[in-house]
Amino acid sequence: MSKCYYVYILTNKNKTTLYVGVTGNLQQRLSQHEFDSLNGKNSFAGKYNCVYLIYYEIFDSMPLAILREKELKKWRREKKENLINEFNPKWDFLNSEVF
Numbered sequence: 001m002s003k004c005y006y007v008y009i010l011t012n013k014n015k016t017t018l019y020v021g022v023t024g025n026l027q028q029r030l031s032q033h034e035f036d037s038l039n040g041k042n043s044f045a046g047k048y049n050c051v052y053l054i055y056y057e058i059f060d061s062m063p064l065a066i067l068r069e070k071e072l073k074k075w076r077r078e079k080k081e082n083l084i085n086e087f088n089p090k091w092d093f094l095n096s097e098v099f
Contacts, residue, residue, distance in 0.1 A: 005065035007072065009055035009084060012048055015091055018080055019050035022069040024062065026053075027098045052093040055084045 006026045010019040010033060023029035030053060036046035045051070059065040072080065084091060 002060055005059045005062045007057045007059070007065050007068045008053060009072070009080065010045060010050040011052050011054050011091070012050050013052065015052075015054075017048040017050055018077065019045045019048070020069055020072045020080075021045070022062075022065045026056065030095055030098060051095075053095045053098065054091050054093065055087050056094070056098075 003024065005022065005024050006029075007020070007022050008026060008029075010021070010030075011017060021029065030051070033045045034051045035041075036043050037049045037051050040046065057065075057068060059068065072083075075083075088094065
């Protein structure tokens with residue numbers, strides 16, 4: 001079985017802030033974001049309480065995932081919203097899908 005790598009987008013409860021990240025373990029990374037948010041960590045996701053998964057892509061190599069993350073980070077919010085809408089039209093919180 002090959003390793004999977006993820007590019008993901010998180011939001012806060014009110015869906016006003018978006019955070020784009022990359023990881024080799026999505027479940028562990030989501031837990032870390034929740035921990036950071038609860039403990040007031042000074043990270044972007046922690047500061048803005050971005051703990052809700054609304055989008056993800058799966059890759060078979062970390063370099064490809066990193067390239068995609070960099071691409072998404074450069075996009076304007078409207079373009080990111082369109083991507084999310086295609087994948088998750090209701091913007092449901094998908095955290096339970098990875099646990």
